[in-house]
Amino acid sequence: MKNKCLIIITLSIVLFYACHSKVEKNEHNETQISTIDSEGKVNAHFTFLDIWKKLPLKQLPLDETTNFDNVANDRFLTEEEKVVLKLDKIFTDYSQYKDAYSIRSAYKLEFSKRFYSIVINAFKGEHELEIILINYNDSEDIIDYKVIAYDEIAESISQKTATIEKNFVTIIDKTDLEETVIEISKFHVNASGEFNIVKDVFTSTIRPNEAILLNKTYKDTIQFNSYNDDGDYRLLFGKKDFQEVILIHNFDWEQEKKYNFSENETLQITWKMDSIWIAGDGETLDFKETIIDAKRIKK
Template sequence: MNIRFVFILTAIIFNSCKKTKTNDPIIHRKDSTETKFLQNTNTLVEAETKYVNAFSGLRYREKPNGKILGKLPYNSKISVIKHSGIFSQIKDNNNFIESEWVGIHLNNDTVYVFNAFLSEKINKTGVWAKFPLKKMPFVDSTNFDNMILKNKLSINEIKKLQLQELYPDLLKEDRDFNAYPSYQLDLKNDQLQCIAVLVTKAGHEIETVLVVYENEKLMKYYGDSHEKPLINSLTVSYDEIAEGWSRITSEIKNNSITKIDALYTEPPRIDTTLHHINRLGYINKVTINFKNNIRPNQKLKLHTVYTDTIRFMNYNDNYDYFFLEAKKNNKDVSLIYNWDITKKYDFKKNDLIKIQWKIDSIFIAGDGETLSFSEYVIDAKRIE
């Protein structure tokens, strides 16, 4: 009797100590995004046709919540072929949305998108459906010979986009000003929305204006709110029918715009300016006529490597970038360096050094991180 009791008690204790399986999801947290990994992952399904319902486009990824590969435009038709079983919670316009990552068929491959931004029917409402996503880089050379005038924007759509603040005559019937959707850009910034609008002016002028908006305010704006979403704008193409003919064309690449403004008079005048859209949506003009004290009488080119001698003064690390400070013909010179001060680079004041250097882009810290340019020293060695 006692032996049987001991055996039963031992069995109970042994079973209670065994590790039991659980169906509770494993939860990982990263950057306030909650991801749940369920057991039945990567379930193949019969292809489901869906449409992108995110106005700013929908990013597709290498794997659920993984590396971003690109963006699908609003109203894109896609085929869902796989349910990953992986759910995430994301923040969208101050709201938290939980949904599954689903696999879609794209370019003979399977990529993943967030299912919450897909719908079963095409979205026929919303002005954004009129703006196709433009692949960069490209040149906007819109003129009277190649312009496309379709899907004219209504008065309500003009107000929604605040275009009357850029072109007040759009709301005046007697002025014959009209606006047409051209394209939208992916600035790789979910806080911003960027579109291009083609504006015709009384039949003898046309221009394309790039307009940047704050995305969250834009989704809530209906033309009567004090929280206006428009941040900045820039004319990127222009053509006219006139004797003093002028034209604007622009090369657009990522967040940079190289604008060429040509006035065909006698003699013709052509101005080139560089603009940058910073992370807050402001379009800043950037100086591209490079001159410095190393080669004061020469027009310098971006990314070209030059070789010169300078007189070393000191290293200065009191700024966002590390600077090598020197003299050239008794004038001050500063170049950004990016090396450890080893024996090779342990220069003394007044050492004559031979440098290889170039002009390259930098970002000035502060609101929006403005694009600018500076001299970079690539390598240096002591001569005397």
């Protein structure tokens, strides 16, 4: 009888540990499954906001000059964190070359309460480093991103730095070959979190064969057609060498006789290419011919 009881107790202990081990194995396997479910949704143990809250906030304006000599060596992202941040939308070859990537979360910025801004450092192999500014919407999707700094130590011929302001990012590209070449690009960060390049050379139907400079004053002759004051900007329509021209105006033409022109009158206009904000489109910065003054040319 004692032997039977001993056998039963022994079998119970064996079964208990076997079941317990099986449960532990199953639980371990569950943590290793993909963080993307069958519907393509992130199945992580933390959220985008968990990552966001842990990042240090840097105040604007600031100079972004991260390179191999000064880059920090902490806060490297796990595979799960990379999925939550949807970095496969930026590094399209990541699944193929993920062993070559090391990515760390650097800091966060606050351009607006309407979207989130995160800066990451991406090591591409041992010789390339990209600093990337990423804007996310409330749905945690990437709105837009921009490589704002870059360093490479294979040949040490290319480097990128940036100055970040409240609504603008200015990027300086430096290339050292036989001579040093520096290119400067400026981007406006609109209210929707998109990056729009700020140009300084333009084209215009008023002078179609000439490069037009921002805020430089020009004088030309046009034929007046009409005013249209019904939109977000008040417009003057005319023709120059049979081509339609449209300029933004601020004339009180109904009250001031000198600006109350008749159709086909010949005008001498003073104008410039000026900045405007496109309403209802994330307050996007744009540029448009703007008339400063106009007067009739008497025949």
